[in-house]
Amino acid sequence: MALAKILWVDDEIESLQSQKLFLENKGYDVQTLTNGFDAIDFIKENFIDVVLIDESMPGITGLETLAKIKEINAQIPVVLITKNETENLMDEAIGSQISDYLIKPVNPNQVWLSLKKIIDNKRLVAERTTTAYQQQFRNLFMALNSNPDYNEWMGIYKELIYWELSLQKSDSPEMQEVFQTQKNEANTEFFKFISRNYTDWLKAKSDNRPTMSHTLIRDKVMPTLEKGVPTFFVLIDNLRFDQWRAIQPLFAENFRIVEEDTFYSILPTATHYARNAIFAGMLPIDIEKRFPQQWKNDDEEGGKNQSEEEFFRAQLKSMGESNLRVSYTKVLNNQAGLDLVNNMHNLLSNDLNVIVYNFVDMLSHARTEMEVLKELAGDEVSYRSITTSWFEHSPLNQALKRIADKNIKIVLATDHGSVRVKTPAKVIGDKQTTTNLRYKHGRNLNYDPKEVLAFRDPKEGGLPSPTVNSSYIFAGEDTFLCYPNNYNHYVNYYRNTFQHGGISLEEMIVPVVQMVSK
Template sequence: MKLQSKRIIWADDEIDQLKAHIHFLKAKGYDVTPVTNGDDAIALVEQNRYDLVLLDEMMPGKDGLTTLTEIKNYDPNIPIIMITKNEEEHLMDEAIGKRIDDYLTKPVNPSQILSACKRTLESRTIRENRLGQDYAREFAQWQARRMGPMTPEDWIALYHWLCEWDVELDHYKDSDLKTMHQSNLNESNHEFCRYIERHYTGWIHQRETSPTLSVDVVKKYVAPHLRHGKPTYFIVMDCMRYDQWLMIEPLLNPYFSIERDSYYSILPTATPYSRNALFSGLFPLEIAEKYPHYWYGINGNRDEEGSKNRHERQLLERQLADLEVKINPLPKYIKVFTTEESQEANRTVASFDRMPLVAMVFNFMDILVHTRSELEVMREIAPDEAAFRALTRAWFEHSPVREMFQIIASQGATVVLTTDHGSVMGRRATTAYGNRDTSTSLRYKYGNNLNCDQKDAVKITNPTDYMLPATSKSMNYILAKEDYYFVYPTNYSEYKRQYADSFHHGGISMEEMIVPVVTLHPKP
């Protein structure tokens, strides 16, 4: 398919010597207007619409840099490629500082000029035209792979691939491809939930062959740094999905070398369970049996989205003792809910000097998830997952948390950054049956004699199989699968409408269970 003709100004005092180059560009479909000086180039830009300016740096009268400045003052968005005989680095730096889009050194051949024009004008279109082919080829490979037995590592790799395409497709308008991708994600999630139903209880009872779970994170990722005497920050961003991490990662690249990995959150994928498992190295049933006074504080309040993780510092200290990791002084522990607390945390972190271990919990993303569900204005700001990813990046880019990471990098400390669980957008309602004492979450519930549609949810009749505590013989759990959320039969239609397209957590999905754990090594 022939590309739409692009209009180019080429300003060079030796333009007569570039006729072959101009003919070559015209043969490739470009409309090239040659001029011999900067004033003519500026006049053309002011009179007509052009897509690109090729600008010689050394011209009599107005030189290239002056012309560049005047053109950008008139139209800041027009791309400019500077062409020069001068190879001095300071000139290149000055031109880049004035927002040129590319820089070529003479002599240049026609193919070099064509390549620069394509990079500047058509790379997005060319890439977009290839997206469908690339996506179809890669997904066909995954479909073939899924025909055989999938390992836990295969599911992580598949989910990473899906998230990377989520982020890639955010930049393009191909709605058909996005629809196909969402369909593939839904299909993958359906198979993943079946896989978890078959294998999860085996993972938690046969630990020697299980993948990395919440209970393994400190042992696997944090303890080795402590044993080697490296000052370490263990940072938990509550409710951070892998695709959200991909939005944040580029903002930390200037300060850290980054090692990406993922682990599986335990079930339910909710803070009282997964985050306590993270800090304790124990499953919820083990916490309840070993430290009943801690678990009673967690489980005694029926509002499971409240502040239930009041003993994380103590649980972390006990886990390190069990791992025989000795540090002095004991870990510092900081929990942050608000911007003001984040600013105070920055001042505290700046005062640390080779502290062996600092554990920090940031609740912003979890708060954002729940705020979006409750406030209509937040749904308008972030109506879909792409907008929610963009909102995550915008928050991090302008929050004190980013500054905190710069402070940590300047200290030469290592960071283990992770989360306790992710979240999933609830698109389909399913009926839950219980009494008034049943917990209130929309993705998981515990109570007495709960029931559900087992096509849409997992019913746990024996909580000990899932290493979950039960306060009575009739207590059980139900966990929603894929993108379902629980609604009671009473006022079903009203609650279905109210909670549709909201983010929730606590159930079984790739978004909730496969979560990032990233090691950040400070750059010199």
């Protein structure tokens, strides 16, 4: 491992030779200079891991040197060494982004510990994380192979996300590869689990099935309502659990998280089906029967999610809750987001406010269409990063901050997640077959039954029949469905893009989080 390079700047450096020797014996490469001007020139020309600066030097002070160093490279850690313990000096130093400060006379071990903390901290954390995951690997493996039920699957997925986010910080490609293999195995088993159990859940009573899209409002939103305390049901479209975990610290600044839970999106894990099911409180087959004019199948013209508010009000009425004061706001673009910010205080007089925010879905669709976004969101790490950056600067974040000091409740959820697809599978169908990459429906579909979950009778999956003899198929794991014509072009175009509609942990097990004002 390369020696860490230290620059020590002190006008009395001659008296610190024993300290320099001590650090060199500990494995550091220590350069010394006697004034700030030379230090600034040195840093312009050389790579340095940490700078130690004496505060009181003739010519240019330590704090002035520090400011110039940060102009050259804001990332260089600087330790200020001073005789002066006055509070305003400390405040100024900390405000200038020092990494540590030491009071003279300094003890060699003190300096060593400071350097160790700065340089080795990241490596030590990474090593501890890697070791902990190695110990946990077997437990996860055993959990996957012990026939987990729907609750245990939610626990397994949460644990996988915990390790994915932890290992992201450990600079260990080998360990990340091991983790990815384990996550792929989990998705293989999860696909089998859903294939065996999904249709039974649709018939089961509530205690024998998980909370799903069509029971989300009944199970998770209505129980939070409390007289005199407005509840905001915020649905961010297409938000995976790992993306929630990435933006969770931003929520935690203003709200107390009471419960972080997950639920199962229905199939297809696509906005048209899953979100309509959430607001109607019904499976798609029942929505089509109850609202034949409003339900549109995939191949019909027009927007597929334009009746959500009507569905929602009908669901409230069926629960005997039609007297509630309710608002419904859908944000499809930035202007609508800014309008929401300005209207937040008016919503405080309602019992329940629904806010549907579409940004993440636009991002993931654009991901396949725009080369810029292909660069920006090329893998899970960057997808999480771009989501965090979006939310931090979004009108939604501003809107929620506006009411953070009021006595409110928030239920945050999504309609479905997405998965990065890597493995193509051929499907042959007639002209009426839908174009979705993770699910298809049509007549005379020809496919490898090992690669998909098929509902030959759509009723089995709680789905309408767009035409006589229609069947639905759903891709599992990281598969995407392609037609044989122009096959290689589409395979190359869509591989490594984020898609939804099928069966994976990332698409089906999604967040529902309760928060209250701090």
